[in-house]
Amino acid sequence: MAKNNQKRSMTTEEAGRKGGEKTSRKYDQEHFEEIGQKGGEKVADEYSQEHFEEIGKKGGEKVADEYSQEHFEEIGKKGGETTAQNHDQEFYEEIGQKGGETTAQEHDQEFYEEIGQKGGETTSSKYGEEHYEKIGKKGGRNSGNGSNNN
Secondary structure (H helix, E strand, C coil), X not given: CCCCCCCCCCCHHHHHHHHHHHXXXXXXXXXXXHHHHXXXXXXXXXXXXXXXXXXXXXXXXXXXXXXXXXXXXXXHHHHHHHHHHHCCHHHHHHHHHHHHHHHHHXXXXXXXXXXXXXXXXXXXXXXXXXXXXXXXXXXXXXXXXXXXXX
């Protein structure tokens, strides 16, 4: 019986994988970072901010349609836990400070009044009048104990 000497042709996927593996072995991480940076700068020069906002919005909508609320809660929780493991209290204080400063620059007093009103209404409907009576009495008792009321 004669051997079948016909070579099997490679699929595009196989050729791409082999080429990618060879390129990966040939160059180091720094090379890929450098060409990635150059490519990113080239694309940023060619397209407007609005373009990136539009494609980002489309991508976000597509992902939101494909996954449930629970999925996003789960990955958010995992991300938060990972961040907490990698950063200390100082990190959170620093980003909180930066976020507060940025928000203060972008919003006026009316904004804070509005979100304060919404927060108060939400808290009020969640806890009710009895909650406020209880914490008010407690606060009143504590403010009279050992404080210097002039």
